[in-house]
Amino acid sequence: MSTTEDTRTEPADEAEETVGRADAVEEPEDAPTPGLRRRVTPAAAIVAGLLAVLLLTGVGLLIRTSQLTDPEATSNTALTDTGATSRVIGDVSNTLGKVFSYTPEDTQATELAARELLAGTAAGQYEALFGQVKQQVAAQKLTLTTHVVRAGVTRLDGDSAQLLVFLDQTAERKGKKATTAAAQLSVTARFHDGHWQITDITSR
Amino acid sequence: MAGTKTWNPLLVAAVALAVLAAAAAGWGGWAWYGAAHDDSAGYAQTREQVLAAGQQGVQNMNTLDHKNLTQGLDTWQNSTTGDLRTQLVQGRAEFEKQVRQAQTVTTAKVLSGSVTELDVRAGKASVMVALRITVTAPKSQPSAKESRLLGELTRTPDGWKLSALGQAPVGETAPTSQPSAAG
Numbered sequence: 001m002s003t004t005e006d007t008r009t010e011p012a013d014e015a016e017e018t019v020g021r022a023d024a025v026e027e028p029e030d031a032p033t034p035g036l037r038r039r040v041t042p043a044a045a046i047v048a049g050l051l052a053v054l055l056l057t058g059v060g061l062l063i064r065t066s067q068l069t070d071p072e073a074t075s076n077t078a079l080t081d082t083g084a085t086s087r088v089i090g091d092v093s094n095t096l097g098k099v100f101s102y103t104p105e106d107t108q109a110t111e112l113a114a115r116e117l118l119a120g121t122a123a124g125q126y127e128a129l130f131g132q133v134k135q136q137v138a139a140q141k142l143t144l145t146t147h148v149v150r151a152g153v154t155r156l157d158g159d160s161a162q163l164l165v166f167l168d169q170t171a172e173r174k175g176k177k178a179t180t181a182a183a184q185l186s187v188t189a190r191f192h193d194g195h196w197q198i199t200d201i202t203s204r
Numbered sequence: 205m206a207g208t209k210t211w212n213p214l215l216v217a218a219v220a221l222a223v224l225a226a227a228a229a230g231w232g233g234w235a236w237y238g239a240a241h242d243d244s245a246g247y248a249q250t251r252e253q254v255l256a257a258g259q260q261g262v263q264n265m266n267t268l269d270h271k272n273l274t275q276g277l278d279t280w281q282n283s284t285t286g287d288l289r290t291q292l293v294q295g296r297a298e299f300e301k302q303v304r305q306a307q308t309v310t311t312a313k314v315l316s317g318s319v320t321e322l323d324v325r326a327g328k329a330s331v332m333v334a335l336r337i338t339v340t341a342p343k344s345q346p347s348a349k350e351s352r353l354l355g356e357l358t359r360t361p362d363g364w365k366l367s368a369l370g371q372a373p374v375g376e377t378a379p380t381s382q383p384s385a386a387g
Contacts, residue, residue: 047218054225061232068239073248080244149372152318152332164318166352166372180375184334184352186316204315204334
């Protein structure tokens with residue numbers, strides 16, 4: 001701001017801060033020169049004060065809000081969204097039951113289920129594994145039945161989820177006694193085309 | 205103040221800022237009110253506390269050094285409440301004797317965990333934890349095995365504590381359990 005046209009004697013800085021002075025008369029309105037100086041009136045001071053209070057209040061409340069809502073916890077809707085939680089547990093449990101169960105007569109159904117319900121890394125892992133198993137299943141008359149003992153959602157965020165699944169796998173060779181083994185899997189799933197697909201499986 | 209009114213740029217800026225400040229305050233107030241009264245946010249945070257307490261509790265209950273029995277078993281007791289704690293207290297002397305004789309060192313690592321049920325009002329929760337337990341006995345190689353545990357937690361004045369803990373049963377031909385998400 002230029003001070004060259006200021007006819008008053010006080011320095012510019014001081015003039016800015018002078019509040020409510022008797023001679024704080026506005027410059028003539030018919031002379032809107034570029035360097036026009038204006039005094040800070042009491043009203044302006046009050047407005048400025050209110051402004052500061054409002055800003056501080058706003059900022060303060062937002063800080064308090066972020067303390068209340070830990071984004072890590074709240075973006076994870078496992079259990080908070082009961083419908084979605086049951087849905088993903090149901091879909092993933094069904095899928096694991098289907099793709100890890102087969103009979104010597106029908107490995108086809110298992111393969112088809114896997115192709116539909118597995119995606120990403122899980123699909124690749126499964127194909128590599130099932131290729132080997134398929135021959136044994138036929139040769140040894142092997143029946144495998146998998147059922148989910150317990151499943152829990154560790155993370156659910158929109159269309160992606162992570163689960164921990166406890167499985168029982170019962171293997172039976174024709175004419176022999178069945179044996180049951182426990183398995184623990186970490187499963188990553190993705191909601192796609194109306195159902196949850198498994199994209200990654202890690203044994204625990 | 206009559207005639208052609210020239211807008212004071214300072215005033216314009218002040219009004220604009222005032223509007224912004226009011227908006228910021230309003231937004232802040234709305235967000236804060238929402239957060240403070242958001243049940244699901246509180247529920248989500250309780251779920252995180254329960255998971256942390258459950259995993260720590262399970263780890264504590266699978267950690268024991270025969271050279272440091274008193275401290276180890278005190279930690280066991282402090283991680284538990286209710287029936288589970290009562291059982292521990294009652295069986296403690298006998299158990300101490302067994303571990304002293306076996307001279308085992310047991311350590312555990314939580315591989316993954318999940319809260320399967322949480323009833324905030326009742327102060328009850330269920331967790332499932334996949335664990336690797338390593339047992340070292342004298343004159344033998346440490347043996348590690350994977351374990352799967354189901355635990356129940358109860359809220360106490362000192363936080364969430366285990367009130368039941370056991371292996372997830374293997375080979376039971378029960379129908380597939382659907383963990384419920386009780387609110």
